[in-house]
Amino acid sequence: MTPRLRPDLDDLPVYVPGKTYPGAIKLASNEVTFGPLPSVASAIADAVSSINRYPDNAMVELTEALAKKLGVTSTEVQVGCGSVTLCQNLITVTCRPGDEVLFGWRSFETYPIATRIAGATPVQIPLDDGLGYDLPAMAKAVTDKTRLVFICNPNNPTGTVVSRDDLVAFLRAVPDDLVVALDEAYIEYTRLGAAQDYDALELRREFPNLVVLRTFSKAYGLAGLRVGYAVADPAVITALGKAHIPFSINTLAQRAAVACLAADDELLARTDAVVTERVRVTAQLRTLGYRVPESQANFVWLDLGSEALPFAQASTEAGVIVRPFDGDGVRVTVTEVDENDAFLAFAADWARRRG
Numbered sequence: 193m194t195p196r197l198r199p200d201l202d203d204l205p206v207y208v209p210g211k212t213y214p215g216a217i218k219l220a221s222n223e224v225t226f227g228p229l230p231s232v233a234s235a236i237a238d239a240v241s242s243i244n245r246y247p248d249n250a251m252v253e254l255t256e257a258l259a260k261k262l263g264v265t266s267t268e269v270q271v272g273c274g275s276v277t278l279c280q281n282l283i284t285v286t287c288r289p290g291d292e293v294l295f296g297w298r299s300f301e302t303y304p305i306a307t308r309i310a311g312a313t314p315v316q317i318p319l320d321d322g323l324g325y326d327l328p329a330m331a332k333a334v335t336d337k338t339r340l341v342f343i344c345n346p347n348n349p350t351g352t353v354v355s356r357d358d359l360v361a362f363l364r365a366v367p368d369d370l371v372v373a374l375d376e377a378y379i380e381y382t383r384l385g386a387a388q389d390y391d392a393l394e395l396r397r398e399f400p401n402l403v404v405l406r407t408f409s410k411a412y413g414l415a416g417l418r419v420g421y422a423v424a425d426p427a428v429i430t431a432l433g434k435a436h437i438p439f440s441i442n443t444l445a446q447r448a449a450v451a452c453l454a455a456d457d458e459l460l461a462r463t464d465a466v467v468t469e470r471v472r473v474t475a476q477l478r479t480l481g482y483r484v485p486e487s488q489a490n491f492v493w494l495d496l497g498s499e500a501l502p503f504a505q506a507s508t509e510a511g512v513i514v515r516p517f518d519g520d521g522v523r524v525t526v527t528e529v530d531e532n533d534a535f536l537a538f539a540a541d542w543a544r545r546r547g
């Protein structure tokens with residue numbers, strides 16, 4: 193007996209996260225190296241005594257704390273089991289089979305996978321020459337079947353960002369009822385400078401179809417607890433609430449995220465150190481001859497083409513696990529000086545060997 197499954201998913205790849213081994217330096221998943229702040233760790237420890245009860249399904253305390261911090265109302269916030277779940281749920285609430293989801297490519301792998309799981313059609317617009325989202329080309333690709341747009345900003349895996357002008361031009365060019373999700377998983381690492389800086393939450397006032405997705409997994413260091421959030425028009429939030437899997441944000445995760453918000457400054461100060469390292473790592477890699485676009489995230493992209501897989505394999509053997517994208521490039525997390533130096537030593541060695 194062959195179980196009757198959906199044949200259109202036969203060729204869909206299974207998501208395989210980077211593997212690690214004892215003693216290896218893991219620079220493959222854009223995590224932070226340090227553990228939680230003491231205040232966050234003790235909030236988690238305190239919450240353990242109540243895990244015999246279901247978590248708060250409405251996530252009231254966390255939702256209110258987020259709304260207060262972000263200057264929005266609670267009706268504009270939906271917490272999710274990682275922002276990856278919110279990406280999926282956005283597809284669920286906007287698309288029916290045959291509808292189109294538009295995004296740049298290469299970008300976050302969940303977009304095409306979750307789109308296909310929903311029976312919708314991914315429409316992938318190649319990145320521009322600078323390996324950033326080509327928003328003018330994307331605006332032209334909108335059809336009457338387009339139901340959702342993802343703009344990954346900074347883009348995973350290239351680290352590039354879209355400018356305010358390009359984003360506004362895009363939002364003006366597309367129908368004002370088309371849901372446009374700005375995936376800001378790495379936004380806490382972005383330093384654009386006063387002239388170009390913009391706040392997507394402000395832009396939402398002019399463009400209510402804009403959805404902002406963020407996460408506690410990256411700069412806040414809670415990857416293992418799975419908490420993300422969406423800020424959007426109350427109508428979108430209501431729809432996301434319907435797709436929310438009951439009790440999927442566990443008690444420890446909710447309490448830890450609330451504690452993170454109370455220690456915001458301390459946690460985010462750590463991003464400055466990563467930004468300093470990002471500048472150093474990028475400069476050194478370029479000196480070694482690698483093509484590395486300007487990154488505004490906690491990772492850098494090495495545009496290696498067919499060398500990507502052998503490079504990553506050799507790096508793993510040398511004790512530094514990085515993330516290859518076959519035939520395209522390698523993404524390397526920027527963390528602390530020692531770990532970055534270990535990777536740079538390998539990269540220098542590889543550059544020497546290839547001549």
Ligand code: PMP
Binds near residue numbers: 347415419
């Ligand atoms: N968006 C982007 C661009 C990401 O890179 C990731 C994590 N790899 C996510 C969303 C999801 O993060 P999480 O589910 O851990 O919140």
